[in-house]
Amino acid sequence: MKTLAQAEKRGRPDIVHFAMLEALGSPLNKEKLLQFYVHTLNDYVIRVNPETRLPRNYNRFVSLVEQLFEFGKVPPKSSETPLLALRQQTLTHLMTEIQPSYTLGLSRLGKPATLEASVSRLATEKKPAVFLGGFPSGHFSEATYKLVNEVVHIDRETLETWTVTSRLIYEFERALSLPEKRL
């Protein structure tokens, strides 16, 4: 029997689906203060237009991603900014393009820190970026580790990616006093 390399990091598009739903539906995103990217194991980067209204239904999400990999963008024929756009690109290359001022990684292997403390640091930065593992198990690759300034873990157990996405974004909103401002 053959097994795909890094099998533990494959086969769970539902993780990305839920995490994207949490990100795109957040007040932070509605304020146009969030840019979400998906980097895949085989070095594709999906750019997510903040205005994308993602299908809630999982099967429709999978169809959309299939269409994305077939045509390189979704919707395939639009001349405007696509909702999702695909490029063959390493994470290192993407970061060179984005040029974040500070990059935080969240991983079980990092040092212990609350999300609140970690995010309060991020919120003082001009262009902060955060890496979250969107895979079922396994850790960041060595190449990924080289791209982050700091790696923290926020709970003694592994939390689901969508849960961390939601809390991270919420803490960031709190640091900007968005909850009060948006009442």
Add this chain to the structure above:
Amino acid sequence: MKTLAQAEKRGRPDIVHFAMLEALGSPLNKEKLLQFYVHTLNDYVIRVNPETRLPRNYNRFVSLVEQLFEFGKVPPKSSETPLLALRQQTLTHLMTEIQPSYTLGLSRLGKPATLEASVSRLATEKKPAVFLGGFPSGHFSEATYKLVNEVVHIDRETLETWTVTSRLIYEFERALSLPEKRL
């Protein structure tokens, strides 16, 4: 053409699926400090065992719920506490059974308040309960309104149920200093 009564409150089991995933995967639940119920439009109550590991896959979740409605519990033949258990029960009856000391409702029709302020009140209560609408649109029924002590809205736009579930639970954890304790 006929339309089902209260059609706007039907047909989106994905909302409950995501919200349950956020609830069951939370540190608050891992600490056994959370009890999650689903009350349906036609007065069924699903009791969710905090130890339930819910299918991540939507299609498997739907199968599980179908099994639940066929057999009244899941797994159907276990003699131990089931993962999910179904009863025909109004929300009023459920609340009489649970006897919460304070009940908060989250709804667009409530008065504006941040989640942080609302939850800090809840955290002082012996047995607080929170109502979240798990339907695509529409509001709490009159009967439901009678069961809550206070109704608040936490953002000027409608947020997804799973997002509110996640933030609500996280704020409650913060009020208990769980993030620090669980590092």
